[in-house]
Amino acid sequence: MIEVTNLVKKYDNYIAVDQLSFTLEKGKILGFLGPNGAGKSTTMNMITGYIAPTEGTIRVNGYEITEEPEIVKQSIGYLPEIPPIYPEMKVKEYLEFVADLKGVKKTDKIEMIHEIEEMTGLTEVQERLIRYLSKGFKQRVGLAGAIMGYPELIILDEPTVGLDPVQIIEIRDLIKKLSEKHTIILSSHILSEVSAVCDEVMIINKGRFVVRDTPDNLVKQQKGATGIELSVKASKEAVEQIITEIEEIQEIKFIEKETSELVHCKIFYSEEEELREKIFYAFAKAECPIYEMKGISTSLEEIFLQLTKEAEDLC
Numbered sequence: 399m400i401e402v403t404n405l406v407k408k409y410d411n412y413i414a415v416d417q418l419s420f421t422l423e424k425g426k427i428l429g430f431l432g433p434n435g436a437g438k439s440t441t442m443n444m445i446t447g448y449i450a451p452t453e454g455t456i457r458v459n460g461y462e463i464t465e466e467p468e469i470v471k472q473s474i475g476y477l478p479e480i481p482p483i484y485p486e487m488k489v490k491e492y493l494e495f496v497a498d499l500k501g502v503k504k505t506d507k508i509e510m511i512h513e514i515e516e517m518t519g520l521t522e523v524q525e526r527l528i529r530y531l532s533k534g535f536k537q538r539v540g541l542a543g544a545i546m547g548y549p550e551l552i553i554l555d556e557p558t559v560g561l562d563p564v565q566i567i568e569i570r571d572l573i574k575k576l577s578e579k580h581t582i583i584l585s586s587h588i589l590s591e592v593s594a595v596c597d598e599v600m601i602i603n604k605g606r607f608v609v610r611d612t613p614d615n616l617v618k619q620q621k622g623a624t625g626i627e628l629s630v631k632a633s634k635e636a637v638e639q640i641i642t643e644i645e646e647i648q649e650i651k652f653i654e655k656e657t658s659e660l661v662h663c664k665i666f667y668s669e670e671e672e673l674r675e676k677i678f679y680a681f682a683k684a685e686c687p688i689y690e691m692k693g694i695s696t697s698l699e700e701i702f703l704q705l706t707k708e709a710e711d712l713c
């Protein structure tokens with residue numbers, strides 16, 4: 399459905415997007431992820447035709463955006479980071495305005511607005527001025543505008559930024575619902591955020607491609623240390639002594655917990671090892687009872703930081 403090839407955007411001598419290529423099939427949700435300034439908005443602005451690429455091509459359903467801008471724009475709905483909503487309009491007025499702007503047929507307009515209001519939960523506030531809506535509802539209005547005309551591809555730039563946790567869940571559910579009929583690209587700088595809704599995640603950093611995979615595979619493929627967290631009834635020195643005798647252990651970090659009489663620590667070792675039994679017997683032999691032992695799994699946030707750092711080191 400979308401094919402981006404060797405996309406470059408230069409601002410004077412600064413390269414904001416550098417040889418980016420990717421494709422996306424119909425009906426999928428792709429999370430576009432990167433730290434601040436990675437080039438996410440710039441890429442989205444090029445896909446939606448707001449700014450022109452310096453180099454490269456963008457094809458939507460086979461149409462190249464610079465050659466057939468009108469056809470491509472008709473198949474894209476865009477929610478920019480700051481939605482272009484008019485605070486002095488009522489919700490319904492605004493949606494009618496957007497429908498006209500997008501050339502929705504008069505015969506379809508009333509029904510489409512009704513459907514989209516239902517879908518985005520705006521029916522009850524349709525007569526209210528946008529100015530008086532909460533941030534979550536304003537975001538829904540922006541989203542409703544983006545899906546007006548039912549474009550095949552919906553692009554959402556940081557759709558949940560600034561929302562409270564309840565609003566975030568509501569918008570996520572709405573995005574999932576939209577994916578039943580639309581292809582979606584959404585950006586975020588929070589990995590857990592995109593992994594909650596996306597089929598695949600593409601990470602970029604400093605304008606360049608870093609990695610693309612499913613959220614699960616990103617976690618699985620991450621090589622390196624794994625470990626466990628322990629709570630032991632013993633002195634810190636005794637724990638250190640026992641640990642140093644297990645040669646496979648690479649690192650130990652103590653965690654200070656003022657109210658606890660136990661020693662808490664994190665132990666790291668190569669992920670090829672399975673050391674839980676060895677650790678259990680070593681502590682048992684030393685008569686230091688383990689009160690708790692749990693695996694440490696690398697969080698998505700840590701993986702994101704690790705991958706973007708690896709990419710920077712390669713530059």
Ligand SMILES: Nc1ncnc2c1ncn2[C@@H]1O[C@H](COP(=O)(O)OP(=O)(O)OP(=O)(O)O)[C@@H](O)[C@H]1O
Nearest residue numbers: 409412414432433434435436437438439440441587
């Ligand atoms: N009009 C412009 N002129 C010059 N530099 C720009 C312009 N727009 C963006 N940039 C620069 O290009 C880089 C990429 O910006 P972009 O907004 O695409 O990043 P982003 O990944 O969307 O970041 P954020 O998460 O902060 O929105 C940044 O260094 C930014 O300062």
